[in-house]
Amino acid sequence: MKASERVVVDLSKVRDEASFHRAFADAMGFPGFYGANMDAWIDCMSYIDSPSAGMSRVTVKPGGTLELELKGAGSFKKARPELMAKLVECTGSVNERFEDSKDGTRIVLVEA
Numbered sequence: 001m002k003a004s005e006r007v008v009v010d011l012s013k014v015r016d017e018a019s020f021h022r023a024f025a026d027a028m029g030f031p032g033f034y035g036a037n038m039d040a041w042i043d044c045m046s047y048i049d050s051p052s053a054g055m056s057r058v059t060v061k062p063g064g065t066l067e068l069e070l071k072g073a074g075s076f077k078k079a080r081p082e083l084m085a086k087l088v089e090c091t092g093s094v095n096e097r098f099e100d101s102k103d104g105t106r107i108v109l110v111e112a
Contacts, residue, residue: 004065007058012072014040020083029057038090046095049105063104073111 009027014020021036028045031054047055049062060066068091070076077084091107098105 004067005058005060006067006069006110008069008071010071011076014076014080014083017083019089020080025030027058029095031055038086042090042093045107047103048107049098051074060105065106065108067108067110069110069112072110084105 003084007027009022009023011023013021016023018036020033021041023039024030025036028044034040034044044055047053048059048062048066051059058066073084088109091109094107098107
């Protein structure tokens with residue numbers, strides 16, 4: 001478990017919401033019971049600083065930063081603007097949860 005971690009999420013193959021969730025489940029190592037919806041995404045991402053929760057293979061120390069490198073972000077944003085908007089909104093929701101917990105953990109979206 002590191003204070004900072006970078007994970008590449010390949011958005012070039014995302015065509016719809018189902019493939020969006022497959023891309024994140026593969027990149028993050030979400031559990032088999034992952035619900036493949038944005039509420040489940042928020043839940044899994046909210047535990048990246050708690051490896052014992054088993055919600056993600058990728059973890060950071062409390063107060064650490066997870067950089068999500070979004071491969072193909074430009075094309076994805078043009079082709080699926082609604083999914084990009086949901087990703088940004090839900091990342092904000094997760095970061096708000098971390099702010100409320102006062103531990104300083106952060107998720108940063110990096111367009112690549």
